[in-house]
Amino acid sequence: MSLLFDIVLSLIVVALAVRVIVAEDGFAAVVSFAAYGLLVALAWVRLYAADVSLTEVAISGGLAGMLLIGAASRLRAIDARAAAQRSGRGVRLFAALLSCGVAGGLGLAVLALPDPAPSLAEAAVANLPPTGVGNPVTAVLMAFRATDTLLETVVVVLALVGVWSLAPDRLWGGRPGAREHADPNGPLAFLARVLPPIGVVVAVYLLWAGASEPGGAFQGGAILAATWLLVIMAGLSDAPATHGHGLRWLLVAGPLLFLAVGFAGIWLADAFLAYPTDWAKALIVAVEVAKLLSVAAALGLLLLGPPRRIDTP
Amino acid sequence: MSLLADLLTIVGVGAGAFFFLAGTVGLLRFPDTLTRLHALTKADNLGLGLIVLGLLPRAGLSGGLKLIVIWALVLLASSSASQLIARVAHRGERER
Numbered sequence: 029m030s031l032l033f034d035i036v037l038s039l040i041v042v043a044l045a046v047r048v049i050v051a052e053d054g055f056a057a058v059v060s061f062a063a064y065g066l067l068v069a070l071a072w073v074r075l076y077a078a079d080v081s082l083t084e085v086a087i088s089g090g091l092a093g094m095l096l097i098g099a100a101s102r103l104r105a106i107d108a109r110a111a112a113q114r115s116g117r118g119v120r121l122f123a124a125l126l127s128c129g130v131a132g133g134l135g136l137a138v139l140a141l142p143d144p145a146p147s148l149a150e151a152a153v154a155n156l157p158p159t160g161v162g163n164p165v166t167a168v169l170m171a172f173r174a175t176d177t178l179l180e181t182v183v184v185v186l187a188l189v190g191v192w193s194l195a196p197d198r199l200w201g202g203r204p205g206a207r208e209h210a211d212p213n214g215p216l217a218f219l220a221r222v223l224p225p226i227g228v229v230v231a232v233y234l235l236w237a238g239a240s241e242p243g244g245a246f247q248g249g250a251i252l253a254a255t256w257l258l259v260i261m262a263g264l265s266d267a268p269a270t271h272g273h274g275l276r277w278l279l280v281a282g283p284l285l286f287l288a289v290g291f292a293g294i295w296l297a298d299a300f301l302a303y304p305t306d307w308a309k310a311l312i313v314a315v316e317v318a319k320l321l322s323v324a325a326a327l328g329l330l331l332l333g334p335p336r337r338i339d340t341p
Numbered sequence: 342m343s344l345l346a347d348l349l350t351i352v353g354v355g356a357g358a359f360f361f362l363a364g365t366v367g368l369l370r371f372p373d374t375l376t377r378l379h380a381l382t383k384a385d386n387l388g389l390g391l392i393v394l395g396l397l398p399r400a401g402l403s404g405g406l407k408l409i410v411i412w413a414l415v416l417l418a419s420s421s422a423s424q425l426i427a428r429v430a431h432r433g434e435r436e437r
Contacts, residue, residue: 215424222417 034074041067054100062093078242079165082234086250094257095331160309162240169244170312174301178290181283181319184326188279192270195334201271202335208263220262227255235320239309245282245316249323256328270335275325282322286315346398353395360388374430378423385419 044064051057065088072081152164152172159171169177195202210216231248238244259265268275289311290301297304303311364384371377393412397405 214428215421219417219421226414 030074037067037071037074041071054103055097058093058096058100061096062089065089065093079163079244079247082242082247083250086247086254090254091250091327091331098331098333158305158308159303159312161312163238163242163244165242166238166244166312170315171303171308174286174290178283178286178301181286181322184323184330185279185283188326188330191330191334193334195336199335199338201269202338203267203269204329204332204335205260205267206336207266208261210261210263212263216262217264220258220264224255224259227251227258231255231320231324235316236313238316239313245319246323249320250327252320252324253327253331256324257331260328260332267332269339270329278325279322279329282315282319285318289315349398350395353391353393353397355395357388357390357392357395360384360391364388375427378427378430382419382423386416389415 041064044060044067047060048057048064051060065084069081069085069089072078072084149164152168155172156162156164156167159167161167161170192200231252234243234248234251235245236243238248260267289303293302293304294300296302296307361384364380364382367380367383368377371380390412393408396408400408
């Protein structure tokens, strides 16, 4: 029975992937892509990878979907012109062949994996006690491979700097996006009043549960960012001015605290990014809290885009 | 007692699946946006509610509470979203 479910799920995922490629309209492709992200998240659950699934659903289904809808609606104006000057048949054939080659190569690589696959899962579980956390995924992200996670948190901030750099000089430090004027008594404003408390609780829960169960700062941050964006989109609060010092400190709080804890590890535990055993869990949770706030601010601002208006006094 | 619970599960999940099927058929067959939304909300609200009701005897106390909260959140989100879609569709119709 579950085999049947898995087969149907895989077929729908592949069908949606094909639909994303062949969709004529950018908007239709984006909607299919969001649905594809949700179903891939379901596939991760079937593979017992709940942590990956949460990230997939928050990033691919939620935030990337929103980002792409924004892009599609901006591109709609030039879609007709772009369709008129389609690239030649040869170029398109070459692109299709290249994509099929990459997909086929990936498939071969996956099929050629040794069975059973080499795994560090046992070593990770065996070394859980010194870290003080109960979720092996969190232990890998925050202790065993902390360097990767540190660099990832920095990359998010760098991406935001890249987006902000698209603003012309006179708008530097201004507010991103257009001022939203939604109906203050409409359904969107209602949703934006009811959902934020729930969103904040779920985000904090995901962060806290991440120490022992699936969850963590990134998933919690994505939910916090989505809640914040909902409030901005409903016009209940304006997007922040990007020159604010508080906002900028918030953005770098996660990476800075992570780095500080990492350097402190040189003296306290004899290695960069090593934790003293007694303090491991407290330090990990502290870094996760700072990361939650930074990730939420960075993801929200990434979606809002470059500064587009300056406050007139 | 367990027979009663099983019966509730079978009836609840079966009726929920029926509403999902009916909603999907409506989504595919109905002529315009507003009627299609009407079909969809039946699947979202009633179908999911019946499935949750059917699963309650199997979920235990905390699992059951989570299921009910999920249903309430879906109700809130889907009704707000369909209001928004209906507004856009209505405005588009008037301008035509």
